[in-house]
Amino acid sequence: MPALADLNLAIVGLGYVGLPLAVEFGQRRRVVGFDIDVARIAALRKGIDHTLETEADELAAATHLRFTASADDIADCNCYIVTVPTPIDAHKRPDMTPLVKASETIGRVLKRGDIVIYESTVYPGATEEVCVPILEQVSSLVFNHDFFAGYSPERINPGDKNHRLPSIRKVTSGSTQAVASLIDALYSEIITAGTFQAESIRVAEAAKVIENTQRDLNIALINELAIIFNKLGIDTEAVLEAAGTKWNFLPFRPGLVGGHCIGVDPYYLTYKAEAIGYHPQIILAGRRLNDGMGTYITAQLVKKMLQQRLQVDASRILIMGFAFKENCPDIRNTRVIDIINELRDYNCVIDVYDPWVSADEVKSHYDVSLVDAPGFGTYDAILLAVRHDQIVAMSEDTLRSFGKQGHVLYDLKNILPRGQSDLRL
Incomplete structure (x- = not known):
């Protein structure tokens, strides 16, 4: 496992979550921003972010960040942060396709000592039950012996210019205590609001998924009250x-x-x-x-x-x-x-x-x-x-x-x- 100073990052997925992360780290250390969307990469290279989450001057300030649509360009990295979407399908079931594809891509370049951190919202257990087996199968490496994993749920609020990535406290976790401490130290470089180290990956996954479930239920209550009051x-x-x-x-x-x-x-x-x-x-x-x-x-x-x-x-x-x-x-x-x-x-x-x-x-x-x-x-x-x-x-x-x-x-x-x-x- 590399030391903190030796971590070379690859951010896999450059949407609303991945790009701000890449920009923040890219101001401090070497980062490769990877996305399969060629048009997205071309726009970012010109300093244009259609999501409006980052400004042109912020992109310019990330002098250690480069963008690519080629998986070969992330082969030299030793720490991969996955920030791909996790939608639902037409039957309201989890669609893990982006997460599976990202894990397969990383598995093809994974090396001994590497760390893979997931930020995408999933159900408790998904990282170790779905993603890690793919990494093992594709790379032929052994989890927690040859490579390690972590989970640090995203908390990006699109369009919110007051609560930006550095000012939102970050939950972190790792597959061993040593890697958990390393991941926590890594995020501490960019998160001014501080970090919270969860006791396990499953706890961190569960914490994320209930944050929005709680908001959903609160809004549902108010929606039902609105229906009642309308009738009254x-x-x-x-x-x-x-x-x-x-x-x-x-x-x-x-x-x-x-x-x-x-x-x-x-x-x-x-x-x-x-x-x-x-x-x-x-x-x-x-x-x-x-x-x-x-x-x-x-x-x-x-x-x-x-x-x-x-x-x-x-x-x-x-x-x-x-x-x-x-x-x-x-x-x-x-x-x-x-x-x-x-x-x-x-x-x-x-x-x-x-x-x-x-x-x-x-x-x-x-x-x-x-x-x-x-x-x-x-x-x-x-x-x-x-x-x-x-x-x-x-x-x-x-x-x-x-x-x-x-x-x-x-x-x-x-x-x-x-x-x-x-x-x-």
Whole structure:
């Protein structure tokens, strides 16, 4: 096992998680950033990050970092950090394909004494049950004798410029006590908020997966309360403002739950739980409720349109915002698509406006075409779906200018003051 000063890093996967990691380490030590996306590598070499997680000056400051799409270029490294996506499939089961492929790639260049650290969110046990056997098989090396492993879960919050990688405390772990200490010391070089060394890889994996499961359940509770209050004719935001005056009331808000973490991670935990014979109840109930919010929101909108004598069939509807969260170009697992698909079933004509996201990516991944700007006097209904700064800056008059006479304005994100929209969640 190499000494701390002798670690040569390879970051495998240069997305929202891997690139900030590569940039931080690349300011201090030799780092090779590897990604199979050739276009991504070409852009990074020009100092362009389409995720907007790093600025051009930050990329330029990482003078020890170089980018490659060739696995041969990481063969000389001795510490590999895996930051590839861990999505779910159409049946809401873990899709380990990116993790498996990354492990196979590393296995082909793995040498005696090397360390492989995983950051991708998985279920407890996945590193040692899925990834390590692949490393052993491909490399013909023996785990904890010839090579070692660790797990340090990512905590990147896309679009958040206040909580950056160095200022978020990092959980670390290793397959032996010695490698755990080495991994902890490595991350301590870049994490100013400090580290927490978990007692095992499985503990670190479990800690990560419950972070977002807890948030998912809290949002599910608020979503259910919003449904109840809507039926009672009570404004949900007014209730939350009143309840929030208590010091320990948690400030969650209702809405769509998408993204690469909160809407995905709980399924990794429930998959593992069912594999060992336990059927989760609360976690899956929360997931079902949150996954059903697109259908509920659409039903609210259609009901309001009918109440205002608007024809739903062939109506023109404007959806403002497509990213899974505000001020971020990330469209992974955005649940805005649920509303679009529901409205398509009503034979509505949908225009989607989002100044943050790539129109090509949206078209490629979701078969949705964006408009460059909303049309004036065009829409039977307008739905404010994402709290982008550009949308927040628009007044009620501006937003309503996009609608036809008698249109419905649904403020899903409570952007406008109370009373200025026709519907709120």
